[in-house]
Amino acid sequence: MFAVGAALLVGAAFIVGGEVRSPQDVLLILASMSSAIAICLSAQARSPEIALRRALGASRGSIWRVFTMEGLVIGASAGLAGVALGIGAVVLVCGLHGWGPRCRPLCCSSA
Structure with missing residues (x-):
């Protein structure tokens, strides 16, 4: 909540x-x-799982941390997947149209 x-x-x-x-x-x-x-x-x-954890002595804080970490991991992995798909789509569209890159990727720039 x-x-x-x-x-x-x-x-x-x-x-x-x-x-x-x-x-x-x-x-x-x-x-x-x-x-x-x-x-x-x-x-x-997952309320039965939460009830079992509470019965075994888990605190509310530890259960809250489990759900928070789960949300962070899922959110971060979905964000990274979205970035990868976005970059892949841009590269694919540029390749299909024969467009060249206008700037170098951050990982490959020689400054």
């Missing part, structure tokens, strides 16, 4: 503060809320 509340607060801060200036702001708000709801649903679906 903490993640859902945090995402809603971020969304409300953007909307109330009048900071929504572009579609990217709206997408950021929607993505935060979507990931928070997904984590909340995951916790609800």
